[in-house]
Amino acid sequence: MKKMDKELRVMALDGLAGPMTRRGFIKRAGAAGLLVGASGFIAACGGGETTTTAAAGGGTQELAKEIYFYNWSDYIAEDTIPNFQEEFGVKVVYDNYSSNDTLLAKLQSGATGYDIIVPTDYMITTMLGLDILQEIDLDNVPNVANLYQRFREAPFDPGNKYSIPWQWGTTGIGYNSAKVTDWVDSWDMLWNEAYSGKITMMSEIRDVFAVALFRLGYSPNTRDAAQIEEAKQMLIEQKSLLKHYTSDTYIDELASEDAWISHGWSGDVFQAQLENEAVMYSVPNEGSLTWVDSMCIPKDAPSKHTAEVFMNYIHRPEVAAGISNYVYYASPNEAAEEFISSEILEDPQIYPPQETMDKLVFLEELGEDTELYNTAYQELRAS
Amino acid sequence: MTKPAENGMAEASASAILGQNAGPLSRAIGRLRGHSFAVANLLMAPTMLWLLLFLALPLGVILVYSFGGRGTYGDVIYGFSFDNYSRAFSPLWLPVILRSFGFAAIATLLTLAMGYPLAYFIAVYGGRRKNIYLILVMVPFWTSYLIRTYSWIVILRSQGVVNTLLQWANIIDQPLDLLNTPFSVILGLTYGFLPFMTLPLYASLEKLDKSLIEAAWDLGASRIWALLTVTIPLSIPGIIAGTLLVFIPAVGDFVTPDLLGGPDTLMIGNVIQQQFLAARDWAYGSALSFSLMAILLLGIFFYVRKVGTENLA
Numbered sequence: 001m002k003k004m005d006k007e008l009r010v011m012a013l014d015g016l017a018g019p020m021t022r023r024g025f026i027k028r029a030g031a032a033g034l035l036v037g038a039s040g041f042i043a044a045c046g047g048g049e050t051t052t053t054a055a056a057g058g059g060t061q062e063l064a065k066e067i068y069f070y071n072w073s074d075y076i077a078e079d080t081i082p083n084f085q086e087e088f089g090v091k092v093v094y095d096n097y098s099s100n101d102t103l104l105a106k107l108q109s110g111a112t113g114y115d116i117i118v119p120t121d122y123m124i125t126t127m128l129g130l131d132i133l134q135e136i137d138l139d140n141v142p143n144v145a146n147l148y149q150r151f152r153e154a155p156f157d158p159g160n161k162y163s164i165p166w167q168w169g170t171t172g173i174g175y176n177s178a179k180v181t182d183w184v185d186s187w188d189m190l191w192n193e194a195y196s197g198k199i200t201m202m203s204e205i206r207d208v209f210a211v212a213l214f215r216l217g218y219s220p221n222t223r224d225a226a227q228i229e230e231a232k233q234m235l236i237e238q239k240s241l242l243k244h245y246t247s248d249t250y251i252d253e254l255a256s257e258d259a260w261i262s263h264g265w266s267g268d269v270f271q272a273q274l275e276n277e278a279v280m281y282s283v284p285n286e287g288s289l290t291w292v293d294s295m296c297i298p299k300d301a302p303s304k305h306t307a308e309v310f311m312n313y314i315h316r317p318e319v320a321a322g323i324s325n326y327v328y329y330a331s332p333n334e335a336a337e338e339f340i341s342s343e344i345l346e347d348p349q350i351y352p353p354q355e356t357m358d359k360l361v362f363l364e365e366l367g368e369d370t371e372l373y374n375t376a377y378q379e380l381r382a383s
Numbered sequence: 384m385t386k387p388a389e390n391g392m393a394e395a396s397a398s399a400i401l402g403q404n405a406g407p408l409s410r411a412i413g414r415l416r417g418h419s420f421a422v423a424n425l426l427m428a429p430t431m432l433w434l435l436l437f438l439a440l441p442l443g444v445i446l447v448y449s450f451g452g453r454g455t456y457g458d459v460i461y462g463f464s465f466d467n468y469s470r471a472f473s474p475l476w477l478p479v480i481l482r483s484f485g486f487a488a489i490a491t492l493l494t495l496a497m498g499y500p501l502a503y504f505i506a507v508y509g510g511r512r513k514n515i516y517l518i519l520v521m522v523p524f525w526t527s528y529l530i531r532t533y534s535w536i537v538i539l540r541s542q543g544v545v546n547t548l549l550q551w552a553n554i555i556d557q558p559l560d561l562l563n564t565p566f567s568v569i570l571g572l573t574y575g576f577l578p579f580m581t582l583p584l585y586a587s588l589e590k591l592d593k594s595l596i597e598a599a600w601d602l603g604a605s606r607i608w609a610l611l612t613v614t615i616p617l618s619i620p621g622i623i624a625g626t627l628l629v630f631i632p633a634v635g636d637f638v639t640p641d642l643l644g645g646p647d648t649l650m651i652g653n654v655i656q657q658q659f660l661a662a663r664d665w666a667y668g669s670a671l672s673f674s675l676m677a678i679l680l681l682g683i684f685f686y687v688r689k690v691g692t693e694n695l696a
Contacts (some may be wrong), residue, residue, distance in 0.1 A: 101660035108458070116670045129456035197560060205661050242646040244563045249536070249642070258562070367455040375664040381649050381657075382475050 015199040064303035067115040067310060068092035073098060073292065075118075075167070077326035084313050089224055090306055092343045099204075099247070112300045115307040118166050118293045119157045122206075125365035129362050133296050139362060140308035143315035146335035151292065156361060162293035164311045165332035167267075167323065170352065171207060174250070174269030176260045178278035187215040187284045189261055191234075196241045198260040200253060203245040205377040207289065208235065211263060214286045220361055223369040232376040236383050245381075253281050266349060270328040281349045283356055290360035292332060449669035457663025467670030468633040475652065476671075480678075483651040486565070486640075487633035490572035492624075492628050494580035495622070497573075501616075502584035506591070520581050532571055532642045539567055540645075563645035576632065579627040587621025589615075623690055631679060651675055 069081075070186035081092045089269040093137035095114075097103045100123040107117070108130070119127060127133050140143060144152065144160055157163045173190065180195065188352060190199055190211065201208055222228065243259055253259035254272035262269070269281040295314070297307050313319060321339030324331040330350050337345060344350050352360070366373070449467055452460045505516045523531060538544045541558035549555045561567055591614065599609040615622075637652030644650075655675070658668030 099660070101663070104457070104663070105660060126456045130458055203661070239646045244645045252536075253540075256540065256542050305459065365456070370457075370663075371453070374664060377662070378654070378657075379475060381654075382479050 004167075037194050061305050063088060063090050063309060064306040066093055067303050067306045068093045068095065068113055068308070069116045070095050070097060070103070070114040071118045071166075072096065072115075075293075075327055075329075077321075077322040080314070080319060080323060083319070084310060085149065088309065088313070090310075092310070107298060112298070113302060114298055115301040115303050116310065117298060118295055119163075120291050120293050121154065122365045124163050124294060124361045125156050125229050127296065128157075128162060129365070129367070132299050133303065134299050134301070136164065136297060136311070137305075137308055140305065141312045141315070143312045145334045146317060146320070148332060148334045151332040154276050154292065155364075157294070161298050164315070165292045165294045167315070167329040168290065168292035168332055169266040169329045169350075170283055171202075171210070171263075171291070172281055172283040173268070174254050174262045174264050174272060174279055174281055176254065176257060176276070176278050177280045179257065179260045183280075183282070185282045185285050187205065187211055187286055189284075190263060191215075192261070193241060195260055197243055198258075199238075200243050200249075200250045200259045200262040200264075201238070201245050202247045202263050204247055205373050207263075208245070208377065208380075209373055210289050210363065211235075213237075214284065214288065217286070219365045220289060221320050221366065223366060223372065227373055228372050228376050232380055235380050238382070239380075267327060267329040268348070269310050281358075283349075283352060285359075287359040287361060288328055289363055290357075291362065322326060409411045423660055431688075445515065445669040445672060448666050449673050451666040453664040453666055454686075457665075467667045468674065470667060471670045471674040476651070479651055481685050482649070486569055486572060486648075486650065487630050489569050490576060490633050491580075491630045493569070493573045494577045495626065498577060498580035498584050499622075500627065502588050503579050506585055506588035515581075517585065520578050520585075522546075524578065524626060528575060528629050529638065529642075530600045531575065532639060535567065535571055535574070535643060536562060539570075549691050562643065563648075565644075565648055567643040568640050568650075571643045572633045572636060575639065576629040579628040579632075583624035583628060584618065584621040587624070591617050619690065624688060627683060627686075635675060 057281070069092050071094065075096075076094075081094055084090065085092055085115065092347070097106070099358060100120050103117060103119060104123065104126065107114075124133070136259065141160075141164060144164060147160075147165065151165045151168075152158075152160060154163075173187075177183065177200070182194075183189065189195075190201065192199075201211070206220070209228065209231050212234040213220045213222060213227065215234065216227070216230060218224075218227045218231070243253070245263075246278070247251075248268075250259055250262040250264050251268050251272045254262050254264075254269065255275040257278075266281055269279065272331075273279045273281070295311050297304055301307060314323075315333055317333060317335040318339045320331045320333035321336040324336065324340050324344060328344065328350065330344075331340065348356070434541050447461065448459055449464045450461075450465070452462055452466070454460045501520070505520075507512060509516050514577065518660045536543075539561040539563045540546070541560070541562070545561060546555075546558040550558065595617070596609055596613055600606070604612065633651075635655075637656045638651065640648045640650045640653055645671075651671070655671045658664045658671060662668075
């Protein structure tokens with residue numbers, strides 16, 4: 001779940017081929033400027049003739065010449081798509097988005113033609129509510145058997161009827177251990193006046209409120225207006241300590257030590273860590289959010305069957321492991337464990353121990369009560 | 384509709400776009416008018432069709448949305464209620480709106496203060512190199528606005544170019560907080576919109592009849608007096624076009640405060656963007672957009688009437 005606010009930023013990034021973590025963005029910005037026009041797609045060979053394959057359990061069905069895959073930016077291994085194209089002769093047109101909001105806005109405004117999208121847990125509930133997803137034929141995706149049990153019975157989609165998980169992670173705090181010497185694993189650190197001006201918060205409405213709600217000992221999915229109000233007051237107090245609200249630039253800011261304490265996603269913080277060894281990741285003791293991004297098929301997808309074949313390919317143990325080894329997020333695929341580098345598998349920040357797992361909560365879509373959060377967030381930002 | 388102000392506006396923007404005196408064009412249109420309406424309509428058709436499809440129609444859709452509401456999952460529920468408008472004009476947004484207008488006004492004044500001498504220089508002293516100077520003014524457009532805004536992050540951040548230089552020169556010991564402040568947002572807006580000010584000013588100064596200035600000098604006006612009473616009044620159409628071209632997009636900008644701003648630099652453009660994305664309340668976002676548009680239109684109307692008629696009548 002790697003978000004950037006503006007689609008344009010994604011476009012700029014897409015222009016850059018090869019291994020790419022977002023931390024390289026500023027440096028490559030110049031190149032991106034030149035390439036923006038030609039961006040958006042990894043147009044690798046493939047295509048041409050139609051191939052047939054024996055779909056597991058479902059007889060023989062023709063594969064489409066190409067499928068359209070719409071995923072988060074920097075969220076796939078280098079060889080994932082080329083290997084699929086080579087083996088199945090199906091061209092994968094790969095396009096990126098920056099946030100669940102962008103994805104939904106695009107689908108709602110009638111952008112069609114995508115075969116696979118990768119929304120986050122609570123967004124799947126939203127999309128089901130809007131009736132824009134279609135059921136997956138699991139006969140074509142026998143590799144779901146490789147998933148951990150808890151991803152086969154996720155609360156937002158038990159039985160994987162509409163979604164096959166892609167990668168998962170946690171939300172926490174990235175901090176600079178050289179600058180912040182009195183670190184404790186608590187959300188309180190985001191209110192520590194000693195680090196005024198060096199603290200960043202994410203800009204997603206529910207994520208921001210989750211921090212204050214955890215700190216207050218409430219559920220991040222509360223529908224209680226009084227609790228949300230209390231959280232809002234707490235966040236208003238915090239405002240004067242903040243550098244800014246950001247859901248993407250904090251990677252660079254942690255790396256360059258412009259920010260010392262950043263509310264952010266696990267994998268993003270690990271990217272900052274690659275550049276600056278002092279950067280650490282922490283899941284606060286009060287509890288935190290976990291999330292899983294899952295592959296779904298929109299209602300009007302042109303090549304549903306081929307999309308299912310692709311999903312099945314993704315959950316071959318070695319393919320799933322390849323993605324985790326590359327993007328530093330945890331895989332929902334249990335069978336992939338033996339192919340995931342021990343460095344990642346044994347990292348408690350990527351694969352948290354059971355006691356941490358017990359404190360992790362999914363954000364839930366709250367329907368009409370979302371308004372409570374929207375209003376409170378507007379009051380927070382306008383204050 | 385032949386108010387002098389509007390003519391001035393139209394001419395200023397037309398010449399800004401064409402980069403030349405609009406005289407021959409209007410003569411040609413005059414001849415066409417004499418000949419046949421059909422030809423004139425044919426000439427207008429592509430633009431009209433374009434505006435209808437990509438301006439009038441979307442505006443209509445937004446207008447319809449603005450009277451609706453938010454569905455459970457963020458879809459638009461059609462209806463007819465003024466709820467969104469009463470929310471849009473709630474006192475909650477007053478500081479945000481004032482800030483947006485304030486930032487945009489400062490940026491407009493700064494671009495005017497920098498753009499006018501620059502445009503004057505190119506128009507009067509540019510000589511054979513005029514086109515080179517003009518191209519230099521436009522060069523930044525060759526790079527995406529986003530990339531240019533990102534470069535300001537690199538320049539302004541605590542380990543950025545400015546702070547590193549100042550620390551190296553022993554002028555400061557601790558890095559200055561330049562980024563994520565109102566300063567950085569106004570700087571970003573000023574930098575980004577400077578060409579929009581310079582080009583119409585140039586167009587208006589370039590076609591200015593130099594003999595009028597010489598006449599002022601001959602009649603005993605000092606250089607400054609001639610500038611104030613002859614040159615500047617004659618370039619009013621350029622000033623109007625330039626200030627509008629800078630002010631309007633600056634008020635509604637959301638990219639600059641988003642990238643260069645801090646927790647206290649929220650502008651109205653950010654609020655509208657949040658409604659369409661994060662809050663998924665398109666109806667409210669539409670009402671906010673329309674309200675902003677209405678305020679701007681009203682402001683422009685009075686501005687052009689005042690500045691325009693006083694100086695062009």
